[in-house]
Amino acid sequence: MTKVDNHTPVMLAEILSLADPVLSLPTSTLEGQAKRYLDVTLGRGGHLKAILDKYPHVSAVAFDQDIDAIIYAQKLFETEIAEGRLQLVHGNFLNYSPEVHGNFDFALADLGVSSPQLDQAERGFSFYHTGPLDMRMDQSLTQKASDILAEYSEAQLIELFKNLGEVSSPFRVVRAIVFDRKTKPFETTTQLSGLIERVDGWRKKGVHPATQYFLALRLEVNQELVVAQEGVRGLALGLKPQARMAVLTFHSLEDRIIKRLFKEQLTQWGRPLFKKVIEPTREELLSNPRSRSSKLRVFERILQDAMESKSKNKYR
Numbered sequence: 001m002t003k004v005d006n007h008t009p010v011m012l013a014e015i016l017s018l019a020d021p022v023l024s025l026p027t028s029t030l031e032g033q034a035k036r037y038l039d040v041t042l043g044r045g046g047h048l049k050a051i052l053d054k055y056p057h058v059s060a061v062a063f064d065q066d067i068d069a070i071i072y073a074q075k076l077f078e079t080e081i082a083e084g085r086l087q088l089v090h091g092n093f094l095n096y097s098p099e100v101h102g103n104f105d106f107a108l109a110d111l112g113v114s115s116p117q118l119d120q121a122e123r124g125f126s127f128y129h130t131g132p133l134d135m136r137m138d139q140s141l142t143q144k145a146s147d148i149l150a151e152y153s154e155a156q157l158i159e160l161f162k163n164l165g166e167v168s169s170p171f172r173v174v175r176a177i178v179f180d181r182k183t184k185p186f187e188t189t190t191q192l193s194g195l196i197e198r199v200d201g202w203r204k205k206g207v208h209p210a211t212q213y214f215l216a217l218r219l220e221v222n223q224e225l226v227v228a229q230e231g232v233r234g235l236a237l238g239l240k241p242q243a244r245m246a247v248l249t250f251h252s253l254e255d256r257i258i259k260r261l262f263k264e265q266l267t268q269w270g271r272p273l274f275k276k277v278i279e280p281t282r283e284e285l286l287s288n289p290r291s292r293s294s295k296l297r298v299f300e301r302i303l304q305d306a307m308e309s310k311s312k313n314k315y316r
């Protein structure tokens with residue numbers, strides 16, 4: 001399996017086989033244009049590298065809001081950038097625009113954080129390493145997790161952990177946060193995870209009690225649910241006729257948003273390619289534990305003619 005600097009791309013085989021029907025021919029039969037791939041979550045470039053290597057005729061645009069990912073990719077893809085095959089964009093893919101970045105035959109959004117982001121203590125995503133309570137994927141954002149813990153009211157923190165962390169009863173933890181912050185602000189990951197461990201204790205074997213609290217803070221800092229809804233909707237508008245878009249999610253709230261978007265909200269543009277969600281195989285789960293809880297959904301843009309006849313039929 002392709003492994004790029006401690007990051008193993010999730011469901012790579014599945015994604016390559018989904019891309020094959022739309023990327024394998026050098027030009028689009030409809031418009032005669034060269035094939036184009038859009039990767040809006042570059043990370044360590046695992047999926048991107050596999051696609052560029054497999055399809056030498058494909059050119060690509062790749063987004064990442066983390067400057068470290070862009071710097072890493074500038075080296076890894078030096079040749080492709082010099083050849084004009086790859087354009088890197090530093091920024092949030094909420095800013096993707098077909099007019100500026102072009103239209104695509106295949107697009108991938110591998111939502112969430114990358115392994116290097118999780119593993120670097122100074123990024124503050126993990127309670128297994130002591131680091132600042134940061135959690136920003138985009139280092140230019142102004143609000144860090146520590147700011148949320150310092151500034152949100154008790155009621156706002158309860159709502160946050162309930163809604164985004166799906167913690168059914170965060171009251172005791174929030175009360176303890178609000179009490180402790182009067183004398184000492186929350187600055188490190190282990191300061192917060194230690195408090196949660198003390199107050200909530202271990203309930204589920206193998207699941208750290210801080211897991212859902214950390215997830216809620218991360219989603220809030222990076223506005224990840226807004227990105228899943230609005231960002232992915234925006235990508236659909238840049239798909240060429242018959243093009244496909246694959247979205248990988250890692251938790252239920254995000255998957256629910258993508259499912260609705262594909263099934264109910266983007267029906268003017270296309271349809272989900274499969275009724276059921278795709279999950280990693282047993283082999284992948286064993287070889288790459290970070291694929292756990294991943295879900296893959298695929299959307300296919302319908303031909304404009306087919307859409308028109310579909311809407312005419314509706315009125316017959």
Ligand SMILES: C[S@@+](CC[C@H](N)C(=O)[O-])C[C@H]1O[C@@H](n2cnc3c(N)ncnc32)[C@H](O)[C@@H]1O
Nearest residue numbers: 009041043044045046047064065092093110114
């Ligand atoms: C799960 S990793 C992607 C891994 C990548 N597919 C690979 O194989 O190496 C997610 C990456 O997307 C970036 N990212 C997440 N949300 C983003 C957004 N809204 N806009 C731009 N980049 C984003 C993160 O900074 C991270 O580097």
